[in-house]
Amino acid sequence: MRAVTIRRPAAELYAFWRDVENLQRVIKDPVSIIALSADESHWKVTAPTGSVEWDSLIINDEPGALIAWRSREGADVRNAGSVRFVAAPGDEGTEVTVALEYDPLGGALGKLVAKLTGDDPGLQVYIALKRLKALLESGEIPTTEGQPVGEPQASAKGKK
Amino acid sequence: MKAAVWMGKKKMEVQTVADPSILNPRDCIVKVTATAICGSDVHLYNGLVPTLEKGDILGHEFMGEVVEVGSAVKTTRVGDRVVVPFTIACGACSHCVRTEWSCCDNTNPNAHVAEALIGYSPAGLFGFSHMSGGYAGGQAEYVRVPFADVGPIKIESDIPDEKVLFLSDVFPTGYMAAENCNIVPGRSVVAVWGCGPVGQFAIRSAFLLGAAKVIAIDSIPERRALAEKAGATAIPSGDDVMETLKAMTGGRGPDAAIDAVGMEAHGSTYDDVKQALKLETDRPFALRQAMRCVRKAGTLSVPGVYAGFLDNVPFGTVMNKGVTIRTGQTHVQRYLHPLLELVEKKKIDPACIITHRVPLSQAPEAYAMFADKTDGCIKVVLDPSR
Numbered sequence A: 001m002r003a004v005t006i007r008r009p010a011a012e013l014y015a016f017w018r019d020v021e022n023l024q025r026v027i028k029d030p031v032s033i034i035a036l037s038a039d040e041s042h043w044k045v046t047a048p049t050g051s052v053e054w055d056s057l058i059i060n061d062e063p064g065a066l067i068a069w070r071s072r073e074g075a076d077v078r079n080a081g082s083v084r085f086v087a088a089p090g091d092e093g094t095e096v097t098v099a100l101e102y103d104p105l106g107g108a109l110g111k112l113v114a115k116l117t118g119d120d121p122g123l124q125v126y127i128a129l130k131r132l133k134a135l136l137e138s139g140e141i142p143t144t145e146g147q148p149v150g151e152p153q154a155s156a157k158g159k160k
Numbered sequence B: 001m002k003a004a005v006w007m008g009k010k011k012m013e014v015q016t017v018a019d020p021s022i023l024n025p026r027d028c029i030v031k032v033t034a035t036a037i038c039g040s041d042v043h044l045y046n047g048l049v050p051t052l053e054k055g056d057i058l059g060h061e062f063m064g065e066v067v068e069v070g071s072a073v074k075t076t077r078v079g080d081r082v083v084v085p086f087t088i089a090c091g092a093c094s095h096c097v098r099t100e101w102s103c104c105d106n107t108n109p110n111a112h113v114a115e116a117l118i119g120y121s122p123a124g125l126f127g128f129s130h131m132s133g134g135y136a137g138g139q140a141e142y143v144r145v146p147f148a149d150v151g152p153i154k155i156e157s158d159i160p161d162e163k164v165l166f167l168s169d170v171f172p173t174g175y176m177a178a179e180n181c182n183i184v185p186g187r188s189v190v191a192v193w194g195c196g197p198v199g200q201f202a203i204r205s206a207f208l209l210g211a212a213k214v215i216a217i218d219s220i221p222e223r224r225a226l227a228e229k230a231g232a233t234a235i236p237s238g239d240d241v242m243e244t245l246k247a248m249t250g251g252r253g254p255d256a257a258i259d260a261v262g263m264e265a266h267g268s269t270y271d272d273v274k275q276a277l278k279l280e281t282d283r284p285f286a287l288r289q290a291m292r293c294v295r296k297a298g299t300l301s302v303p304g305v306y307a308g309f310l311d312n313v314p315f316g317t318v319m320n321k322g323v324t325i326r327t328g329q330t331h332v333q334r335y336l337h338p339l340l341e342l343v344e345k346k347k348i349d350p351a352c353i354i355t356h357r358v359p360l361s362q363a364p365e366a367y368a369m370f371a372d373k374t375d376g377c378i379k380v381v382l383d384p385s386r
């Protein structure tokens, strides 16, 4: 489970998340999300070594409070998760809590997924939550990508 | 452009690097007209701050002229003359709204790295380590400044750079250190460990806030002399500081103690050896002494920077005396306007600490001089145009 508090109303955060294509802006890894219908979307996560895809279905939807989803049959990675929006005390904003579960896989696909998610898939979720918070509070996501840097880093970056 | 680049322990280089560009809609680009070397840069220079990498551009005290603004910048304009706080803050998160600027939630792209090391992530900082965001610093001809409408303060008058440059860090840092002391005007006695730039501003700020007496502690004679110029009584550092302070305060001890030394204190062979062997991240000799010397129910204010885990910290004395500790990277944005006003009203002349004016091209020599405190050096200002 991962959580952040965002100084925006729950309704606004819910609306941003419910329009699932918005999540492409906050998930750091290259991801394509296409809404297929009000409750279904197609997800594709890409890495230099390949990609994984699945269809996702919203299975529980409480406006302003909760969205829960699971992958459909045939997913490369079976997964299920939920996001809750709960008012924080005083003027702190809204507590956003995400739970995510996925099936560990064997074989080449398993290795690919591990590469995509790192050692700690929770960390990827958390980074996305932090980016969501920055975007909705301050209007942008902090970055230093593309700033000047001295040697030896400059050459190392150029070679990548 | 030219920039001062860290190349490993005690090794700086001036390199030609790419010019910065706007990366986010609320950024601006500043053409740097003056920049300084800070005691915090010395900790970086000496390789004591984790997650600094070879090739990083240093510098977090700088000012200049805005030459480009991002698409979402509203009030800052091209041509504005600005001083830039070293703490990068978004202005919109809970901490910023409460003016706890150095704790901004949204400006460290590597927040998860800082969290893994220290639990939560403070704000991004210019020219610090990667756990503080890895933002390229301002010891350069140009620098990219995020949140152009939040941090930079526009200087409207033609007051010289040198009088306002230190609003970026050391003046607010000394001021906040003094403000954290809960000074009762006409009564409080404040002891300040360290007469570097931060200590000098802490001393002057303590007087501005009404301290009855300020006692300044340092081993370097010219720094003690500058402290005395401000009205402080200066004493040499060493093991007998406690005794001297008691003698000077009728046995009460100072009401407040300021540690303006930080992680590279002199005076303890134990710490020198342990830090050299990497068995201890910091050398907290001054901090330990300040903890012991401060009066019962007194306040310990710590602007000095610490990086990690400290040995033999006498917490028992802090607890049993009922000492309040206040610390942190400075909430610079909070102090910009009030302190600019003090400068403009001539209540203080921040330029009084400057001893050296050096071209940016000589940054490596300037770092060595400031770090080793040779040639009477107290504060170096670098000129990026040379």
Ligand SMILES: NC(=O)c1ccc[n+]([C@@H]2O[C@H](COP(=O)([O-])OP(=O)(O)OC[C@H]3O[C@@H](n4cnc5c(N)ncnc54)[C@H](O)[C@@H]3O)[C@@H](O)[C@H]2O)c1
Pocket: B038, B039, B040, B041, B042, B043, B169, B170, B173, B193, B194, B195, B196, B197, B198, B199, B217, B218, B219, B220, B223, B237, B238, B260, B261, B262, B263, B264, B265, B266, B267, B285, B286, B302, B303, B304, B305, B306, B328, B329, B330, B378
């Ligand atoms: N909190 C913040 O936001 C902030 C901002 C700027 C600087 N700092 C920190 O403040 C500290 C001081 O910065 P500075 O620019 O004045 O650096 P500096 O290195 O010029 O000054 C430190 C002074 O402490 C003296 N000193 C060393 N050991 C001592 C001891 N045992 N007793 C008394 N004095 C001793 C040194 O002789 C020196 O004059 C550094 O740790 C720096 O990183 C913190």
Ligand SMILES: [Zn+2]
Pocket: B038, B039, B040, B041, B060, B061, B086, B169, B170
């Ligand atoms: Zn500094």
Ligand SMILES: [Zn+2]
Pocket: B089, B090, B091, B092, B093, B094, B095, B096, B097, B103, B104, B105, B106
């Ligand atoms: Zn903020």
